Amino acid sequence: MKKASVDLDSFDRKLLRLLQRRGRASYVEMGEAVNLSESACLRRVRALEEAGVIGRYAAVIDERAVGLPLSVFVTVTLSSQAEAALSAFEKAIATVREVAECYLMTGGSDYLLRLVVRDVDDLERVHAQELTRIPGVVRVSSSIAMRTVVKRAELPL
Amino acid sequence: MKKASVDLDSFDRKLLRLLQRRGRASYVEMGEAVNLSESACLRRVRALEEAGVIGRYAAVIDERAVGLPLSVFVTVTLSSQAEAALSAFEKAIATVREVAECYLMTGGSDYLLRLVVRDVDDLERVHAQELTRIPGVVRVSSSIAMRTVVKRAELPL
DNA sequence: TCTGAAACCCTGTGCAA
């Protein structure tokens, strides 16, 4: 039986907490933070990477600083819930660069997207040119986030 | 006048694209990717960090692999839109570790949260013990994400 | 602001416990 989740001990959890905040921490720094030798940290981090717990490392960019200050949440309803309709939509939506995230929601053929855009003109463009043109899309409803209150670095491990 | 966003040239954009996917890339790797010497990359990356474009580096963790497979979107309505009510709520919500993100939405005193939880029991606990207990909260409505369709590494730079 | 070189520090392997 394939395991859905990986067993982590308290060293692993400490390392993960550190690496979520400081993804470029050196093994020296990790060793000091978790009380383990550098090579032990190296081996554990490698194992976490190989197990897929750590998928990648990323620079976290301030969206406002790069001129993308608007996060917009969009609900999309499809005309059909047939498997084929869903996967066609998912394939199409994956190519839209402004879609930061897309989730299939419970209770019907509804998707929730987070769009990252420059301004309302940009939003209108993505809405009209990209979203509503995808076959099967019946309804598109947008709500703008005025402000980001919390963007947590660490998961509740 | 304070600038809202920073001017980026094509080297900066290339570096940012690379660092969003490979946050631990070496300066050697960056140099090869953008066609600049290592020390030039170092200087540019430092500048991006200091300008706040790069806020931090993070290990990107697979939420399912660590036993947190449920993303739940929650809409919260407050009884009052008074400044004080909003900041009291925001202060309280920031302490809830399961809240991965929280946005103040347009059009009223509505917040949108993304919760990261283990299972429905965990969701119920957070809902009943944490969210509905915050003073001023009138309505809390949850929708579960069945599947993550897109989680894009790169912003549309 | 760039490149290239030099010094230093970190990474990663081998080995013993």
Next chain:
DNA sequence: TTGCACAGGGTTTCAGA
């Protein structure tokens, strides 16, 4: 699985263009 030590490679500073 850990810690230690060593070799190789990466990071960072500095000089010159």
